[in-house]
Amino acid sequence: MEKVVKFLKDAETYYLATVDGDQPRVRPFGTVNVFEGKLYIQTGKVKDVSKQIHKNPKVEICAFKNGEWLRVAGELKEDERIEAKQAMLDAYPSLQGMYSADDGNTEVFYFTNATATFSSFTRAPETVNF
Numbered sequence: 001m002e003k004v005v006k007f008l009k010d011a012e013t014y015y016l017a018t019v020d021g022d023q024p025r026v027r028p029f030g031t032v033n034v035f036e037g038k039l040y041i042q043t044g045k046v047k048d049v050s051k052q053i054h055k056n057p058k059v060e061i062c063a064f065k066n067g068e069w070l071r072v073a074g075e076l077k078e079d080e081r082i083e084a085k086q087a088m089l090d091a092y093p094s095l096q097g098m099y100s101a102d103d104g105n106t107e108v109f110y111f112t113n114a115t116a117t118f119s120s121f122t123r124a125p126e127t128v129n130f
């Protein structure tokens, strides 16, 4: 999983796809944090993306860097603990102007049943499950 986290952090931006009824939705995301050995992302409850994840936790993310792309497909589980949210905000001081761990909006999710696939035009795909 470290390789996945490093790739996402180095790429800086990844694209998070959710399911909205029969319509895929995708948007840029950047937050990634490892807490208690799990890969977390962060959003706000007020956002459509949050509502979509709560309805259907199956998501996929995609990032591209230096000719290589990474896709992570899996399910997101919400972690309502303050310490999980705080760990995320500590990793992203720039978010602390907009979010705080106890604001009723900040939420963090971790990946379960995740399959990460590294791909490029020049090598066979490499898959990591976590």
Ligand SMILES: Cc1cc2nc3c(=O)[nH]c(=O)nc-3n(C[C@H](O)[C@H](O)[C@H](O)COP(=O)(O)O)c2cc1C
Binding pocket: 013, 025, 027, 028, 029, 030, 031, 042, 043, 044, 047, 048, 049, 050
């Ligand atoms: C580079 C970049 C990174 C972003 N990272 C996040 C993020 O980690 N979490 C988040 O909630 N929004 C993030 N955003 C903002 C979302 O893309 C934006 O709020 C989007 O509209 C949310 O999707 P929705 O409209 O379907 O709810 C980021 C935007 C950009 C441009």
